[in-house]
Amino acid sequence: xxxxxxxxxxxxxxxxxxxxxxxxxxxxxxxxxxxSLSILKNxxxxxxxxxxxxxxxxxxxxxxxxxxxxxxxxxxKTPVTSMMIMADLLQTAAPxxxxxxxxxxxxxxxxxxxxxxxxxxMAKLDADAITxxxxxxxxxxxxxAALKPLAILLEIKNQTTDLRNDLELYCDKRWMSxxxxxxxKNASEHSGDHTCITIDCGENPIYQWISVTDMGKGIRKEEIxxxxxxxxxxxxxxxxxxxxPLALAIVRRHNGDIDVDCGKExxxxxxxxxxxx
Numbered sequence: 701x702x703x704x705x706x707x708x709x710x711x712x713x714x715x716x717x718x719x720x721x722x723x724x725x726x727x728x729x730x731x732x733x734x735x736s737l738s739i740l741k742n743x744x745x746x747x748x749x750x751x752x753x754x755x756x757x758x759x760x761x762x763x764x765x766x767x768x769x770x771x772x773x774x775x776x777k778t779p780v781t782s783m784m785i786m787a788d789l790l791q792t793a794a795p796x797x798x799x800x801x802x803x804x805x806x807x808x809x810x811x812x813x814x815x816x817x818x819x820x821x822m823a824k825l826d827a828d829a830i831t832x833x834x835x836x837x838x839x840x841x842x843x844x845a846a847l848k849p850l851a852i853l854l855e856i857k858n859q860t861t862d863l864r865n866d867l868e869l870y871c872d873k874r875w876m877s878x879x880x881x882x883x884x885k886n887a888s889e890h891s892g893d894h895t896c897i898t899i900d901c902g903e904n905p906i907y908q909w910i911s912v913t914d915m916g917k918g919i920r921k922e923e924i925x926x927x928x929x930x931x932x933x934x935x936x937x938x939x940x941x942x943x944x945p946l947a948l949a950i951v952r953r954h955n956g957d958i959d960v961d962c963g964k965e966x967x968x969x970x971x972x973x974x975x976x977x
Contacts (some may be wrong), residue, residue, distance in 0.1 A: 710737060714744075721748045772819060778928045779808040818942050821878065822930075825949045832872035832953065832961075839910055840866050845877035849944045850885055857893045864900040868907055869975060871954055879950040880910065882943035883958075887914035891968065907956070909971040918963035927960070951975070 714737075717727045724757065729745035731738050786801040793801060824830050843863055847854070854860070869876070887897045895915035902909055919927070930945045948958050951973050962969040 705706040709972055714741065718885075728879065732736075767854065776812065776815070779812050780945040783808050807843055815942070818946055822942065822946050822949065825946075825953065829959070831876070832875060834870055834872055836868050836870055838868050839863065839874045839899070842869070842871075842873065842877045842910075843882055846880035846884055849881055850888065853885065853888055855889060857895075858889075859888055859895055859897060859898055860893060861897045864898065865873065865902060867901040867903060867908060867910075869910075875950050876954065879947040879973065881910070883912040883973070885943055886971070887912050887968070890914045890916035892916075905975045905977075907974045909972050909974050911970050913963070913970035916963070916968040918967070919960070919969050920960055924960050924962070928958070933963070947973075 714729075717729060721729075722726045727733055727748070729741045729748065731741055761922040783805050788807055790798055792803050840863060844862070846862065858941070884897060884899075891897060891914045897915070898911075900911045927944050928948045930942055944958075954975055956973060956975040959972045959974060961972070963969040
């Protein structure tokens with residue numbers, strides 16, 4: 701086998717290019733020649749590209765993390781500021797106003813508790829730190845669990861729910877009921893007082909499904925993407941824009957998706973959980 705001599709100048713040139721790549725400069729290592737050195741150059745080129753892509757991904761994740769923390773800070777700052785103002789006014793306020801301020805503070809605390817809890821759940825899902833306990837669960841059982849955290853909200857608005865059918869699903873009961881809670885909460889927020897939220901379910905050869913239909917005004921098609929974007933989807937003052945993204949994250953971890961039927965005035969929008977078989 702022929703021996704190929706590698707000149708010191710070629711080694712020096714390659715070494716300089718490697719140093720530039722380490723410093724973050726864009727360097728072209730590849731050449732069209734034959735031999736061991738050219739193979740080495742091409743391998744280094746591949747390695748440097750992989751390294752740059754990984755660094756780019758880390759930078760993007762860091763930017764998203766900063767944006768996420770800024771959003772959290774903003775969401776927490778508003779109720780905290782409101783509670784501080786009302787707390788300062790409590791001592792000098794008339795008795796009827798004191799009662800109103802205390803009620804408002806309690807409401808803000810409940811909303812903050814829900815926000816922090818939801819953010820922690822989203823963080824666990826993002827970190828892939830959850831092992832689902834899969835079992836057969838009826839939709840009725842899921843609905844009963846999903847409605848417990850919403851009892852006060854539904855009572856205040858004199859709203860009811862109507863389960864049209866029942867079905868057994870294979871899922872994690874705790875997390876799927878959490879997803880259903882957020883869909884029903886969204887339906888409640890977009891429905892008027894004394895209305896009924898309809899829950900239905902069924903299956904076909906491809907997937908099983910659960911649907912939640914509100915009695916609102918419906919939504920525009922161009923709004924659907926924003927609904928599942930964190931901190932952007934809420935269209936009312938009582939929402940944070942994280943309930944629907946959390947529901948979607950849970951459903952996707954179950955090999956599923958959420959479809960939206962825009963609906964219309966009087967019939968409202970329908971959100972359908974699809975769990976593929």
